[in-house]
Amino acid sequence: MAARRTVRPQARNTRTSLTDPAIISRIRAVLALGGVPWDQLDDGVQQVRVKLLEATPLGQVRNEEAWLMVVAARVAADWHRTQKRDTALRQRLANRWSRWPPKHPQEDRMLALAVADALETLPAGQRQVLTLRFYADLTVRDIAGLLDIPEGTVKSRLHTAVGAMRAYLSAQDVI
Numbered sequence: 376m377a378a379r380r381t382v383r384p385q386a387r388n389t390r391t392s393l394t395d396p397a398i399i400s401r402i403r404a405v406l407a408l409g410g411v412p413w414d415q416l417d418d419g420v421q422q423v424r425v426k427l428l429e430a431t432p433l434g435q436v437r438n439e440e441a442w443l444m445v446v447a448a449r450v451a452a453d454w455h456r457t458q459k460r461d462t463a464l465r466q467r468l469a470n471r472w473s474r475w476p477p478k479h480p481q482e483d484r485m486l487a488l489a490v491a492d493a494l495e496t497l498p499a500g501q502r503q504v505l506t507l508r509f510y511a512d513l514t515v516r517d518i519a520g521l522l523d524i525p526e527g528t529v530k531s532r533l534h535t536a537v538g539a540m541r542a543y544l545s546a547q548d549v550i
Contacts, residue, residue, distance in 0.1 A: 393424050403419075408451075415454070464512075515529045
C-alpha cells in the first residue's frame with residue numbers, strides 16, 4: 376500500500392500577488408465598497424502594497440489574499456477618517472475667513488497688539504505651548520510628542536498661559 380502524501384499549497388510569492396490582476400481587482404473592489412472614490416482607488420492599491428511589503432516577511436501570512444482584503448478594508452476606513460478630519464479643518468478655516476475683512480479693523484488691530492504684548496510676558500515654555508496649540512492648531516498629544524514632554528505638562532502650561540493671557544488682556548481692558 377502506497378503512503379499518502381499531503382500536498383501543501385505553495386506559498387504565493389508576495390511580488391506575484393502584488394501584480395496579479397485578479398487580486399488587484401479584488402482589492403479595488405474592497406476599496407470601492409469601503410467608499411473610496413473611483414479616482415483614488417489606484418492610490419489605495421498602492422497603500423495596500425506598501426503595507427504588505429512593510430509589515431510581513433515573505434511566507435508568514437497563511438492566506439495572503441485574505442490578509443490583503445483586510446488591509447484594503449482598513450485603508451478604506453483610514454481614508455474616511457482622513458476625510459472627516461480634513462473636512463473639519465476646512466470648515467474651521469472657512470469660518471475664520473468668513474469674518475474677513477473684519478467689521479471693526481481698529482479694534483482687531485488693538486486686540487492683536489495686546490495679544491502680542493501678552494505673549495511676550497509669558498515664560499518661554501508657556502508661550503511655546505500656547506502658540507503651538509492656538510496658532511499651529513496642534514492637539515495636546517501632538518504638542519507633547521513634538522516637545523518631548525508629558526501631555527499633563529502641556530495641559531498645565533496651557534491652563535496657566537490662558538489664565539495669564541486672560542488676566543493681562545482684562546487689565547488692559549481689551550476683552
